[in-house]
Amino acid sequence: MQTxxxxxxxxxxxxxxxxxxxxxxxxxxRGIDIFDFVAMxxxxxxxxxxxxxxxxxxxxxxxxxxxxxxxxMLEEETLDGADICGPHFLHHSLAIACFEAxxxxxxxxxxGVTVRAxxxxxxxxxxxxxxxxxxxxxxxxxxxxxxxxxINKEKRIGAPRMFFRQSVSGTNKDPENLLRxxxxxxxxxKLTSGGNGIIDGGVHYIDLLIYFFGEPDEVYARSExxxxxxxxxxxxxxxxxxxxxxxxxxxxxxxxxxxxxxxTGAAPGRSIGYNSYHGSIGSIYSTGGYPQSxxxxxxxxxVDDPDTLQRTYMASLGPxxxxxxxxxxxxxxxxxxxYDFLDAVRTRRRPELDGVDGLKAQAVCNAIYESGWLGxxxxxxxxxxxxxxGYQDEINERWEI
Ligand SMILES: NC(=O)c1ccc[n+]([C@@H]2O[C@H](COP(=O)([O-])OP(=O)(O)OC[C@H]3O[C@@H](n4cnc5c(N)ncnc54)[C@H](O)[C@@H]3O)[C@@H](O)[C@H]2O)c1
Numbered sequence: 001m002q003t004x005x006x007x008x009x010x011x012x013x014x015x016x017x018x019x020x021x022x023x024x025x026x027x028x029x030r031g032i033d034i035f036d037f038v039a040m041x042x043x044x045x046x047x048x049x050x051x052x053x054x055x056x057x058x059x060x061x062x063x064x065x066x067x068x069x070x071x072x073m074l075e076e077e078t079l080d081g082a083d084i085c086g087p088h089f090l091h092h093s094l095a096i097a098c099f100e101a102x103x104x105x106x107x108x109x110x111x112g113v114t115v116r117a118x119x120x121x122x123x124x125x126x127x128x129x130x131x132x133x134x135x136x137x138x139x140x141x142x143x144x145x146x147x148x149x150x151i152n153k154e155k156r157i158g159a160p161r162m163f164f165r166q167s168v169s170g171t172n173k174d175p176e177n178l179l180r181x182x183x184x185x186x187x188x189x190k191l192t193s194g195g196n197g198i199i200d201g202g203v204h205y206i207d208l209l210i211y212f213f214g215e216p217d218e219v220y221a222r223s224e225x226x227x228x229x230x231x232x233x234x235x236x237x238x239x240x241x242x243x244x245x246x247x248x249x250x251x252x253x254x255x256x257x258x259x260x261x262x263x264t265g266a267a268p269g270r271s272i273g274y275n276s277y278h279g280s281i282g283s284i285y286s287t288g289g290y291p292q293s294x295x296x297x298x299x300x301x302x303v304d305d306p307d308t309l310q311r312t313y314m315a316s317l318g319p320x321x322x323x324x325x326x327x328x329x330x331x332x333x334x335x336x337x338x339y340d341f342l343d344a345v346r347t348r349r350r351p352e353l354d355g356v357d358g359l360k361a362q363a364v365c366n367a368i369y370e371s372g373w374l375g376x377x378x379x380x381x382x383x384x385x386x387x388x389x390g391y392q393d394e395i396n397e398r399w400e401i
Contacts, residue, residue: 005033005034005035005036006034006035006036006080006081006342006345006346007035007036007038007077007078007079007080007081008024008035008036008037008038008079008080008081008082008083008342009037009038009039009040009041009064009073009077009079009081009082009083009103010037010039010040010041010051010082010083010085011041011042011070011073011082011083011084011085011086011094011098012041012042012084012085012086012087012090012094013040013041013042013044013047013048013050013051013085014042014047014085014086016085016108017051017083017085019334020083020085020135020334020338021051021054021055022334023332023334023335023337023338024037024055024338025054025055025057025058026332026335027335027338027339027342028058028059029058030328030330032328032339034342034343034346035081035342036059036062037052037055037056037059037064038064038065038077038078038079039064039065039066039067039073039077039079040052040055040064040065040066040067041066041067041068041069041070041073042068043068043069044068045066045067045068048066048067048068049066051064052064052065052066065077070094070097070098071097074097074098074101074103079098079101079103080103080104080345081103081104081105081106081341081342081345082094082098082103082104082105082106083105083106083135083338083341084098084105084106084107084108085108085135086108087186087192087193088110088112088113088186088192088193088194088199088200089113089186089191089192089193089194089395089399091107091108091110091111091112091113091117091121092112092113092117092118092120092121092399092401093399094107095107095121095124095125095132096120096121096124098130099121099124099125099127099128099130099132100124100128102128102130103130104130104131104132104133104341104344104345105125105130105131105132105133106133106134106135106337106338106341106351107121107132107133107134107135107358108135109134109135109136109203109204109207109358109361109362110194110199110200110203110358110361110362110365111134111355111358111359111362112194112359112362113192113193113194113395113399113401114194114366114389114392114395114396114401115359115362115363115366115383115384115386115389115392116386116389116392116396116401117396117399117401118355118358118359118362118363119359119386120401121355122355122356122359125355131341131344131345131348131350131351131354132354132355133337133340133341133344133351133353133354133355134353134354134355134357134358134361135334135337135338135341136203136204136207136337136353136357136358136361137204137333137334137336137337138204138205138207138208138290138333139204139207139208139211139353140325140333140336140337140352141290141292141331141333142310142313142314142331143286143290143291143292143293143294143306143310144208144211144290144291144292145313145325146294146309146310146313147208147212147277147284147286147291147294148211148212149313149316150284150294150296150309150313151212151213151277151279151284152212156281156282156284156296156298157277157278157279157280157281157282157283157284157296158279158280158281158282159279159280160212160213160255160257160277160278160279161256161257161258161278161279161280162257162258162259162277162278163209163212163213163257163259163260163275163276163277163278164259164260164261164274164275164276164278165205165259165260165261165262165263165274165275165276166261166262166272166273166274167197167262167263167264167272167273167289168262168264168267168271168272168273169264169265169267169271169272169273170264170265170266170267170268170269170271171227171265171268172268175227175268178227178228178229178230179229179230179238180229180230180231180232180238181232182231182232183231183232183233183234184231184232184233184239184241185231187200187243188231188241188242188243189241189242189243190242190243190394190395191242191394191395191398191399193243194366194392194395195243195244195365195366195369196241196243196244196245197244197245197247197263197265198223198244198247198249198263198365198368198369199362199365199366199369201289202247202261202263202365203361203362203365204290205261205275205289205290206361206362206364206365207353207357207361208290208291209251209253209259209364210357210360210361210364212277213253213255213257214253214254214255215253215254215255215360215380216251216252216253216254216360216364216367216380217252217253217254217379217380218251218252218377218378218379218380219249219250219251219252219364219367219368219370219371219377219378219380219383220249220250220371220376220377220378221247221248221249221250221367221368221369221371221372222247222248222371222372223244223246223247223248223368223369223372224244224245224246224247224266224372225241225242225243225244225245225246226245226246226264226266227241227245227265227266228240228241229241229245244369244372245264245265245266246263246264246265246266246267247261247262247263247264247368247372248260248261248262248263249261249262249263249368249371251364273287273288273289274286274287274288275288275289275290275291277291281298281299282296282297282298282299283296283297284296284297285297286306293306294306294309294310295309296309314326327339327343337353340352359384360384363380363383363384364380364383366383366391366392367380367383367384367388369391369392370383370388370389370390370391370392372391373390373391374388374390
């Protein structure tokens with residue numbers, strides 16, 4: 001079955017939703033006219049209205065309807081798909097409301113605020129025979145696709161052995177002053193975010209590790225709130241941050257690959273940022289948060305530069321694979337992820353990253369918190385299957401998950 005055009009809503013019209021909106025508009029501007037913006041929903045209706053005005057520009061002046069309440073929107077509109085970009089603690093309730101109304105969903109990472117929230121989403125999508133896609137753009141970039149090709153298809157580093165990632169930075173404001181002028185957001189509160197950098201941006205990194213090395217096995221980690229910052233509430237009072245700013249994790253995979261991830265925003269001074277992947281005959285190295293610019297170096301000192309590697313990778317793709325990974329020649333990650341969702345909705349196929357994929361990547365992040373909570377290593381399977389939950393218990397209790 002092929003739906004003519006996907007009748008689409010965006011739910012949560014904040015920062016990241018702006019990147020999604022740009023990506024959908026980019027599709028229309030390329031002549032890929034496979035959807036209509038039907039509704040924009042945000043509790044802040046001014047934001048939703050701003051999105052509606054921009055959407056109208058690429059659909060002949062037809063403005064999507066603006067809603068401040070998802071239930072009203074689902075009652076009044078006939079939708080095929082919804083793109084959920086709300087805060088983490090709402091992902092499950094927003095997504096489940098959509099499934100119950102017969103609407104397919106793409107939801108921003110991490111899938112849910114806890115593992116249990118993620119399972120509820122997966123089960124609800126299954127029960128209502130709906131598509132649940134996790135928005136995950138990083139692996140879709142040419143750099144990470146090239147790394148996967150080098151490791152798994154070309155076997156250029158030999159047998160994969162180890163990985164390392166350091167993301168080390170700190171404040172450039174007076175570190176002794178714990179009272180921050182910035183307003184607190186849902187990100188600084190454990191109950192609304194589920195955690196800080198590890199589960200927020202970090203889930204992209206774990207998705208890459210799973211893409212490169214397969215199923216995780218065990219996690220040992222420490223996670224700390226070293227800065228102890230206090231941010232301002234709406235009323236002007238300072239409230240403590242209740243999520244980590246630092247985590248050090250050792251992660252093993254069922255294949256035997258082992259590695260370390262250091263993620264801190266509590267180390268003022270010189271910052272460090274790199275990714276590396278090591279095998280029995282060589283390594284792949286990239287500066288920055290993700291392997292966007294991978295360099296290959298073999299045991300004999302031979303080096304292949306990032307541009308050559310990425311060009312060779314793109315040239316190696318046959319028409320079917322190129323059409324699947326970079327449809328219409330698109331190489332921009334968010335545009336690729338929203339296209340993948342729209343195409344999955346129209347053709348009733350599985351998106352590249354469904355709810356289970358999203359939950360697996362998220363569960364490694366949860367395992368880092370659970371290991372820190374317990375002070376001992378945890379098995380990935382125990383966290384993924386919601387058997388180890390100490391860190392997450394108060395979040396599940398707060399939202400009755
Ligand atoms: N993929 C990426 O690179 C990336 C980057 C940033 C954020 N994100 C993800 O995107 C999501 C949103 O993050 P953000 O930075 O855009 O946050 P944000 O706070 O800027 O936006 C969230 C929006 O949701 C709205 N909202 C709150 N409650 C709502 C409700 N009940 N119904 C409808 N709308 C509601 C808020 O008013 C706000 O406009 C998160 O899951 C986050 O992790 C992903």
